[in-house]
C-alpha cells in the first residue's frame with residue numbers, strides 16, 4: 001500500500017531521495033511469515049517508515065542531500081535504525097532534506113525540492129521536509145527526522161503533522177551524520193500523538209557507543225496518554241506571542257490555549273527574557289560546530305572525490321568547492337570565523353555564555369509550570385522561492401524552535417488549525433528535560 005501511494009503522489013511531492021523497495025518487500029514478506037507462525041510482534045510491527053537521509057543505513061546510500069555524499073554507502077546502521085528494525089518497522093526509503101540539515105525549507109537539497117502536500121506551491125519546511133511531507137501525503141506511516149534548531153518541529157508544523165524533538169541524549173545520535181553535535185537529536189514525525197509515543201518508545205534507549213547518550217530509565221510513553229490534564233500548569237512566553245509572530249498564527253494558538261483551559265489546565269503568561277538572543281546564539285554555535293564536523297569531507301574518507309586536481313591540496317579544495325552547496329559553505333565560513341583565534345572569545349565563548357542564560361530562563365519557568373506553549377513557527381509555510389535568497393529572513397523562522405535546542409529540552413509540534421492561506425499552523429509544547437511523558441500527554445489531550 002505504501003509503494004502504491006508513493007506511485008500516486010511522489011511525482012508531485014518528491015519527498016524521497018531514494019526508495020529501498022526490494023529490501024522493504026523482502027522484509028514485509030518475512031514479517032508476514034512470522035505472523036502466520038503466530039510469533040510475538042514487535043512494537044512497530046509491519047509499519048512502513050521513511051528515514052531522513054542523514055541517518056545512516058547499512059548498504060543503502062545515505063547522501064545528506066549533498067553531492068559530496070552522492071555515492072556514500074554506510075557499512076553499518078545508526079542505532080535508531082537498528083532499534084526500528086528490532087521493533088519490526090519496515091524501511092521504505094530515504095527522505096529529502098536541506099543539505100547536511102542546514103536550512104528550513106528543503107530548498108537547500110542538492111538534488112531537488114520537496115513540495116508541501118497541502119499546496120504544491122509551498123515549501124514543506126525543513127530541514128526534515130521530506131520526512132514531514134511523506135507522512136502528510138500518506139506515503140509512509142511515520143518517519144524519522146533530525147532536529148538541531150527546529151528541523152523536526154517546523155516541517156511538521158508546515159505540513160500539518162506531529163513532530164517530536166526528544167531531550168538531548170534520549171535518542172542515540174550514533175549514525176546520525178553530525179551537524180552541530182551539542183544540539184542534534186533524532187525524533188519521530190507521525191500523523192498523531194499516539195503514533196509519536198509508539199515510535200519514541202521504540203527508539204529511546206541508552207547507547208554505550210554514543211558518549212552523550214543519557215543513561216535514564218525510559219518511562220512508558222504510551223500509557224502516559226491518559227487524556228487527563230486537570231491542574232496542569234501552562235506557561236505562555238510573551239516573547240513568543242508578540243512582535244514577529246503572524247497575527248493569524250497567534251490567534252490559532254490562543255484558541256488552542258482556551259481548549260487546554262477547558263480541559264482543566266491553568267494558562268498564564270510567563271517570560272523567557274533572553275529569547276531575542278536565541279537566533280544569534282544558535283547561528284554562532286551551530287555553524288561553529290558544523291565547521292569542525294564537516295572538516296572530514298575532504299575527498300579522502302567519504303563520498304565523491306574531485307578528479308580534476310593535480311595535487312593533494314588542490315584535491316581537498318576542488319572536492320569541497322564542487323561537492324558542497326552555498327548554504328553549507330556559508331555556515332563553514334561563519335563557523336571558522338567565529339572559532340578563529342582572536343574572535344573565539346568575542347563570538348564562540350560569548351555565545352556559550354548566552355546559551356547558559358537561555359537555559360536558565362527555562363529552568364526558572366519550569367520551577368512553577370509543567371509545560372511551555374507557543375507557536376512552533378512565526379508563520380505558516382511560505383511559497384517556494386520566496387525566502388531562498390534571503391538567509392537572514394530564513395533564519396528568523398527559527399525563533400520559537402532554537403531556544404528549545406539550546407536548552408536541550410523536549411518539545412512537540414501538534415497541528416492546531418489552518419490559516420487563511422489554507423496552510424496548517426503548529427503549536428509547540430515544550431517540557432522539562434526527560435519529561436516527554438508530560439509533553440505527549442498534553443499534546444494527546446489537546447488533539
Ligand code: GLN
Pocket residue numbers: 101102103104126127146147148149150151152179286398
Ligand atoms: N533551520 C535551522 C538551520 O537552518 C534548523 C536546522 C536543523 O534543525 N537541522 O540551522
